Amino acid sequence: MTSIADRIAGPPLAGAPDAIARDAAPARAVRAPTISFPVLGGERELRLDLFRGLALWLIFIDHLPPNLLTWFTIRNYGFSDATEIFIFISGYTAAFVYGRAMLESGFVVATARILRRVWQIYVAHVFLFTIFLAEISYVATSFENPLYTEEMGIMDFLKQPDVTIVQALLLRFRPVNMDVLPLYIVLMLFLPLILWLMKWRADLTLALSVLLYAVTWEYDLYLSAYPNGYWAFNPLAWQLLFVFGAWCALGGARRMSGILSSRITLWISFAYLLAAFCVTLTWYFPQLSYLMPRRLEQWMYPIDKTDLDVLRFAHFLALAALTVRFLPKDWPGLKSHWLRPLILCGQHSLEIFCLGVFLAFAGHFVLAEVSGGAAMHFLISISGILIMWAVAWVISWYKRVADKSASRTKGATGNADMAGGG
Incomplete structure (x- = not known):
């Protein structure tokens, strides 16, 4: 079961790329697109790697039973968590990397590259699923503790392994902590369409994403899961954060620079984060619940994570606005050796995410069987x-x-780790 904090939890909005792609082809009679895709610069955006690495560490800690370090994760101090960081950065980096491919090689070639990446993520998901099941089953059998299979959500696999495997391949069955990769796969499948639309009408594409988000909430649209229920992260809702990240990468953040630098935005962000922090205090200190007006509670609860509640999205935006303001792209600290571990993990997010899932269950097992002390x-x-x-x-x-x-035979290319991005 998830705590009330699990239902509610991230920061970082990377700045917009400075370089804008210029059309080198001869002028044509047809109307030029509304925006051009940015060309990848010589240096990678270390803020993206830093916060993606931070998200990986936070996800790992949050997947462990509550402990001392859990209180250092952002989900305990507001409505959003590391998931929002991860999805936003994935959309940003995916658009940044594959947008260039679409600009230089065309829609067909870029789509082929995206589908190739989707296949890599899908294979990683199947591999993770297989090893994770083996890990849980071995521990449950060796220590004669069937509660592990129930707690990790694999009871249906043990009852009907043939049916369950097929459902897992269709992304409809997932054990606990394995909901992120299926979400990425679905979002990446629609990336070619997103990029094609943004090439011509970026703002309209974002508006359509907002419309789909609103329709999902209004008509309770969702993807069903096996054996019952629905996806823990509804792609129809979470696509908003992914598309917003792509929109920022392709010029949106640059065009919002005036808003982000405004003192009004600064104080609104501070006020919202403070209000969210005060609300979260009532989750851990029930004696403070009387400070929450009854009508406010009825309006805001539950703060739904499955469908990306607007309060979660707004909390992420507030954190992102402050991050952009106080952490510039050229911040010297990004070159610090102390932050190098975070940046390295962020640069290889697919592998590290899969490793984190294994380590989280191993840690859960040790805490249950050996010692659960602080x-x-x-x-x-x-x-x-x-x-x-x-x-x-x-x-x-x-x-x-x-x-x-390999550098002698081909030039350097962007490595779209996890869902597009180095």
Whole structure:
């Protein structure tokens, strides 16, 4: 079961790219598109890697049973959490990387590249599903504790493995903590259409995304899951954050710079974050609940995570606005060795996310079977983060070696890690 904080939880809005693609082809008689896609610069946007790595660490900690480090995750202090960070950055980086491919090579070639990435994420999901099931089943059998299979949501697999596997391949069956990759797969499948529309009418594309979000809420649209219920992250609603990230990458953030630098925006963001923090205090200190007006509670609860409640989206926007204002693209701290572990994990998010799922269950098992004390909680959390950092470093080292040998035959290309982005 999820706590009330789980139903409600992230920051970072990366700045818009400075370089705008210029049309090198001869002038044509037809009308030019409303915007041009930005060309990838020589240096990667380290803020994206930093916050994506932070999201990975926060997701890992939040997947563990409540412990000391859990109180350092953002879901305890507002309405949004690391999921919003991850989806936004995925939309931003996907548009940034594949938008260039569409500009340079055309719609068909870009679509082929996107579908290739979708296939990679799908294979990673199937691999993760298989290993995760084996891990849970082995632990449950070895320690004669069937509660693990129930708690991790694989009871139906043990009852009907043939049917369940087929449903898993169709993305309709997922154990606990395995809802993110299916969401990415669906969103990435629609990326070619999103980019094609944004090439001609970026603002209209964002408006259509908002309309779909509103219709989803009005008519309770959702994707069904097996054996019953619905997707934990409804793609029909979460697409708004993904499309908004793509819109920002393709010029939207640059055009919003005046709004983001406004003092009015600054104080509105501060006020909203403070109000959200005060509301979350009532979740952990029931004696403060009398301070919440009854009508306000009836209006705002439940703060739905499945359909990306507007309060969650607004909380993310407030955090993003402050991040853009106080963390510039050229902030020297981005080159700090202290932040290097976060950036490395963010640069290899697909691999690190899958690893984090394994580590979260392993930590859950150790806490249940060995010790559930605060010291063990802390040790497991820190150990998991160090393992994720070490694996990210190894992957980065290997890619540097491979790139040196491949650089003679082909130029550097953007690596769309996780859902598009280095």
